[in-house]
Amino acid sequence: MSKNEKMSGAHINRRSFLKGVAATGAMGAIAAAHPAAAAQAASENKAAAKSWKDKPDPIDETLISDAGTYDVVVVGGGHAGLICARVAAMKGASVAVIENQNEKSYIRGVGGGQVGTVNSQFMLDQGAPRIDEGDFLREWARRNVIRHNPRRASYFVKNSGRVLDWIIKDVSKEQLAKNCHGMSCPPKPTVLQEVSGWKFYYGTAILGSIWRDLLKTHQDKAMADGAKWFYDHHAEICDLDGSGAVTGVVAKRSDGKYIRFKARKGVALCAGDFSNNREMVIDILDDLRHQAEAQGDINLVKTNGRALIFFQGCL
Numbered sequence: 001m002s003k004n005e006k007m008s009g010a011h012i013n014r015r016s017f018l019k020g021v022a023a024t025g026a027m028g029a030i031a032a033a034h035p036a037a038a039a040q041a042a043s044e045n046k047a048a049a050k051s052w053k054d055k056p057d058p059i060d061e062t063l064i065s066d067a068g069t070y071d072v073v074v075v076g077g078g079h080a081g082l083i084c085a086r087v088a089a090m091k092g093a094s095v096a097v098i099e100n101q102n103e104k105s106y107i108r109g110v111g112g113g114q115v116g117t118v119n120s121q122f123m124l125d126q127g128a129p130r131i132d133e134g135d136f137l138r139e140w141a142r143r144n145v146i147r148h149n150p151r152r153a154s155y156f157v158k159n160s161g162r163v164l165d166w167i168i169k170d171v172s173k174e175q176l177a178k179n180c181h182g183m184s185c186p187p188k189p190t191v192l193q194e195v196s197g198w199k200f201y202y203g204t205a206i207l208g209s210i211w212r213d214l215l216k217t218h219q220d221k222a223m224a225d226g227a228k229w230f231y232d233h234h235a236e237i238c239d240l241d242g243s244g245a246v247t248g249v250v251a252k253r254s255d256g257k258y259i260r261f262k263a264r265k266g267v268a269l270c271a272g273d274f275s276n277n278r279e280m281v282i283d284i285l286d287d288l289r290h291q292a293e294a295q296g297d298i299n300l301v302k303t304n305g306r307a308l309i310f311f312q313g314c315l
């Protein structure tokens with residue numbers, strides 16, 4: 001086994017064995033003896049060869065039906081997608097949210113409850129000291145060895161607090177006082193704000209179970225403004241026009257049918273992270289790749305929140 005294979009955790013399994021067989025030209029013999037096995041092998045082989053960098057297979061146009069045209073098509077109704085849909089609908093746009101999860105588990109599946117922001121009024125009211133924005137940004141840059149996106153970091157520092165305040169604005173003071181608090185607030189001298197030069201800030205609102213109610217409220221309000229949620233729909237490909245602009249999305253329903261959502265103004269891709277896609281992590285997240293290579297175990301990177309979900313299930 002090569003060093004790379006060791007690093008990537010590659011080992012011989014049914015799929016890699018079949019791939020090897022194909023490479024040595026023995027597939028013809030299998031095909032002659034067992035056509036069904038050969039067809040399955042060919043399809044597994046194709047799936048194994050597929051990379052996130054490859055273009056997706058085109059979908060037969062005759063299999064796609066029309067789901068209509070919306071100003072904004074949101075792919076993924078998690079934290080980002082739900083609020084995106086809410087704000088777009090609030091501003092008068094027609095909105096479709098394509099969501100992979102089913103309706104029953106949806107809000108629970110979005111998760112969350114501890115929300116870290118900068119200088120929200122909620123946290124200031126809990127006694128959190130006001131964070132110096134420049135200081136926070138310098139610490140962020142230092143921790144990321146200046147490989148962060150400075151514009152995005154600055155946007156977060158300037159806006160995250162007021163976004164949180166807006167999200168919770170309809171919750172009564174009594175409810176907030178009863179169910180929520182600021183992490184480590186009011187500050188105590190035993191909470192360290194600087195250790196060996198690393199700085200820590202008071203910014204995490206602990207909203208607990210109220211968070212899910214809030215998400216549901218924002219979804220209800222978005223729906224009251226006309227936004228539509230399409231559950232059990234998995235977005236498969238984006239439609240592009242001749243100039244390369246994204247004009248819509250083709251999704252697959254749980255019954256196997258394909259549906260096209262056309263977008264007049266834009267498609268918001270809010271489908272979450274890729275930390276469970278090993279190949280993408282290796283290709284894109286240098287830090288995790290280096291860490292995994294140093295440990296000799298790429299499995300280190302397989303964190304997709306599943307452990308947390310499992311942990312929650314045990315409570």
Ligand SMILES: Cc1cc2nc3c(=O)[nH]c(=O)nc-3n(C[C@H](O)[C@H](O)[C@H](O)COP(=O)(O)OP(=O)(O)OC[C@H]3O[C@@H](n4cnc5c(N)ncnc54)[C@H](O)[C@@H]3O)c2cc1C
Nearest residue numbers: 076078079080099100111112113114234235271272305308
């Ligand atoms: C159990 C748990 C608890 C957590 N607690 C916290 C916390 O307390 N504080 C905190 O800051 N972070 C927490 N996190 C992390 C936080 O949830 C994520 O950082 C956040 O949800 C990311 O938001 P997002 O909108 O980018 O992606 P997500 O919230 O993951 O949303 C992506 C959505 O897109 C859908 N989707 C994906 N692909 C497709 C597709 N092809 N077609 C259609 N739909 C698709 C998914 O079903 C999902 O609903 C927690 C995570 C978990 C798992």
